[in-house]
Amino acid sequence: MSAPTTAQWLRTAVDRVAVGSTRLAAYRGGRLIRGARSRYKRIRAWVGESRGFDKWLRVALLVGAALVARAVGVALARWAYDRIQSGAWWHLLVAAALAWTSAAYRAGRADWQPTPDPAPADVAPDGDEEADAAGEQPEPTEQAPAGPPPVSPDELVAAVRDIGTPHAQLKPLADHLGTTTDAVRAAARRMGWAVKDVRMAGRSSAAGLRGDEAPSPPPAEPLPGVVGAGQPADDNDDDTDGEGPGEGVRVVRTDGGLIIYDLADTHRRRGTVTA
Structure with a gap:
């Protein structure tokens, strides 16, 4: 197999940066949302544990803190906008763009996994303030395992052969099998089938499975009581x-x-x- 040309390498790198940028934006946006929810629950629990004048005093402190934070945020945003518009921070913008491009390129690889969030502190969920105040813990309830059923090796090999050209990407495979890309990736990992950047007809390069690297299915076990001729x-x-x-x-x-x-x-x- 010949080495890729410069144009092919640049096209692959641009596709990888685009995929990594989407992943980073979704990951960091999710962290911001989860952080905001966690702070809201903490504030609500802090206000809910007080009564009477103490409760109103805490509400007044929160309102005052919000007004101060808003004023400071607006002032900082105007100052930063003036600095950017005047061109004084051009070197910071270039450094930020390079840092983002490098992070997106790393996040665009096929085996990239986001950094797990630290375990959140115990916060009483909504509607359980009374149980937490009384020192009672809600009884745990059994939950059914979430997510789609696992994909069998035979189904995965057959799906790659059905839609592969000859390789198949994770997203079309998941749509063909009626499952998620994580389930397809997990099935490939159990089979020892490496996930790589592959191309399909009419699609740009993305994570998928090479058709020529499909593992051989395990030999079928003979039925009990059946023997061959001469045995x-x-x-x-x-x-x-x-x-x-x-x-x-x-x-x-x-x-x-x-x-x-x-x-x-x-x-x-x-x-x-x-x-």
Whole structure:
């Protein structure tokens, strides 16, 4: 396989930065939303644990803090806008753009995983203030496992062969199987099928599975009680460990059909089955 040209490498790098930028934006936006929810629950619990004048005093402090934060934020935003408009921060903008491009390029690889968030502190959920104040813990309820069912190796190999050109990307595979890309990625990982950047007809490069790297399916186990031609077999169905050495039959394939020998009497055969 020849090395990619400069244009191909640049096109792949741009596609990878675009994918990584989307992932970073979604990841950091999600962290901001989760952080805002966590702070809201903490503030609500802090206000809810007070009564009477103390509660109104805390509400007044929160309102005052919000007004001060708003005034400071507006002032800082105007100052930063003036600095950017005047061109005084051009070097910071270039550094920020390079840092984002580098982070997006790393996040665009096929095996990228976001950094797990730290475990949040215990905060009483909405509607459980009374139970928390009384020192009672709500009884845990059993929850059904979330997410789609796992994808079997046979289904994944068949899906790649059905839609691959010859390779198949994770998103079309998930749509074809009616599941998520995470379930497809997990099934490939269990099979030892590496997820790589691949191309499909009419699509740009993205994470997927190469059709020529599909693992071989495991050999099928023989059905119980079935033997091949020329192999000895029991002539009963007890399947016990104490069967005698003369018990069983032997099947021999000939041009005229199958000859079945009784192992208890090597000079007698049970019959001939013509083909």
